[in-house]
Amino acid sequence: MAEIESVKDLKVIMKNYFQGLEQKPLVAWCTSVGPAEILRSFGFEVFFPENHGALLGATKTAETYINYAVKKGYSPHVCSYTTADIGSYLAGSTPLSSHYQIKGVPKPNLIVYNTNQCREVQDWFNFFGEEFKCPVVGIYPPRHLDDITKEDIQQVVFQMKRLIKVCEQVTGKKWDEEVFKEVVKLSKEATFLWQEVLKTARHKPSPITFFDGVILMAPIVVLRGTQEAKLFYQKLLNELKEKINNNIAAVPGEKIRIFWDGMPLWGRLRKLSDVFVENRSAIVASTYCNSWIFDEFDENNPLESTSLAYTKIFINRSEKIKTQMLLEWAKEYEVNGIIFHDTKTCFNNSNAKFGLPQKIKEKYNIPTLVIEGDLCDMRLFSEGQSITKIETFIEQLSEYVTVK
Numbered sequence: 227m228a229e230i231e232s233v234k235d236l237k238v239i240m241k242n243y244f245q246g247l248e249q250k251p252l253v254a255w256c257t258s259v260g261p262a263e264i265l266r267s268f269g270f271e272v273f274f275p276e277n278h279g280a281l282l283g284a285t286k287t288a289e290t291y292i293n294y295a296v297k298k299g300y301s302p303h304v305c306s307y308t309t310a311d312i313g314s315y316l317a318g319s320t321p322l323s324s325h326y327q328i329k330g331v332p333k334p335n336l337i338v339y340n341t342n343q344c345r346e347v348q349d350w351f352n353f354f355g356e357e358f359k360c361p362v363v364g365i366y367p368p369r370h371l372d373d374i375t376k377e378d379i380q381q382v383v384f385q386m387k388r389l390i391k392v393c394e395q396v397t398g399k400k401w402d403e404e405v406f407k408e409v410v411k412l413s414k415e416a417t418f419l420w421q422e423v424l425k426t427a428r429h430k431p432s433p434i435t436f437f438d439g440v441i442l443m444a445p446i447v448v449l450r451g452t453q454e455a456k457l458f459y460q461k462l463l464n465e466l467k468e469k470i471n472n473n474i475a476a477v478p479g480e481k482i483r484i485f486w487d488g489m490p491l492w493g494r495l496r497k498l499s500d501v502f503v504e505n506r507s508a509i510v511a512s513t514y515c516n517s518w519i520f521d522e523f524d525e526n527n528p529l530e531s532t533s534l535a536y537t538k539i540f541i542n543r544s545e546k547i548k549t550q551m552l553l554e555w556a557k558e559y560e561v562n563g564i565i566f567h568d569t570k571t572c573f574n575n576s577n578a579k580f581g582l583p584q585k586i587k588e589k590y591n592i593p594t595l596v597i598e599g600d601l602c603d604m605r606l607f608s609e610g611q612s613i614t615k616i617e618t619f620i621e622q623l624s625e626y627v628t629v630k
């Protein structure tokens with residue numbers, strides 16, 4: 227598999243980010259598709275518990291921590307980001323300490339969540355609000371929409387204004403719309419670059435796969451609204467364009483192109499990446515990596531545009547709109563098939579539970595496969611069986627490609 231040089235920069239950026247969190251007097255916790263721009267405009271450094279959950283999954287420590295949360299009364303069927311993160315807190319340890327030489331997770335002055343992705347974040351973040359005795363603010367946009375109306379967005383704007391008031395109380399600063407505009411502009415520039423990075427995978431062969439994407443997306447999650455994120459994606463984009471010019475493929479001999487729906491299996495990234503490479507198959511696009519493209523951001527209309535951007539994300543849309551989006555992506559990236567990861571502890575980011583894979587196969591003639599697993603809890607992933615299913619699926623796609 228071709229190396230991506232920018233990963234070295236990524237390591238430095240992430241180290242600086244985590245070490246910087248310890249130095250900052252004001253820290254806010256936020257959900258991964260929450261209103262980080264408002265928080266940054268008040269001078270908060272922003273910490274994202276989901277990013278911590280992903281780290282617990284990737285370092286294979288999640289299962290141990292989940293047991294702590296289960297003992298505390300959390301169901302093992304609840305979002306394993308939530309249970310791993312709460313478990314890590316209860317255990318009083320985190321791999322962040324050894325990775326970045328920091329004491330641990332930074333204490334919050336304010337906690338903010340947006341239920342645009344799921345209701346689980348409400349319980350998760352309120353647990354920590356009680357533990358740290360700090361204000362918790364929720365944004366509750368209308369959910370699962372077909373069309374998004376002006377009235378829908380006004381509801382969200384109203385809630386954002388309530389958040390701004392709480393930020394003023396916590397920081398003792400007045401709201402400065404000019405600073406907010408600057409942050410939104412930086413977020414917009416970074417998200418457009420991230421989009422261009424993902425779109426390089428339209429090239430055949432693709433210079434990047436889903437397994438690169440889930441690592442390289444860290445800055446668009448945790449550093450939205452900063453120069454660092456923008457500069458990182460500019461450099462990464464240049465590197466990928468150069469790979470395209472030199473015909474360097476992420477998967478040498480790429481033959482099959484696949485779309486991935488659902489969460490990554492953080493504890494099996496390397497293993498699964500190898501399986502796809504060995505089978506000359508590239509996962510060229512995913513709902514997951516596309517979740518951090520906010521093409522509505524507009525610094526000239528900052529509050530409305532961010533409210534709209536965070537409401538219209540894939541996970542917050544109706545089945546009808548999700549189907550349309552999936553079909554458009556499948557066409558844009560010229561995929562041969564779609565793999566749905568039926569994520570056991572995340573109902574919200576799994577689109578295999580209500581017949582969508584069958585519908586796409588039968589009505590739109592795109593081959594689909596469902597594999598069962600989880601984002602963090604690898605006890606819910608039957609590795610051997612799933613790899614056999616994936617290899618059989620790729621074989622069928624290969625036959626179809628050859629016949630065509």
Ligand code: SF4
Binds near residue numbers: 307343345571
């Ligand atoms: S979307 Fe899924 S994985 Fe993410 S916080 Fe909600 S339940 Fe957990």
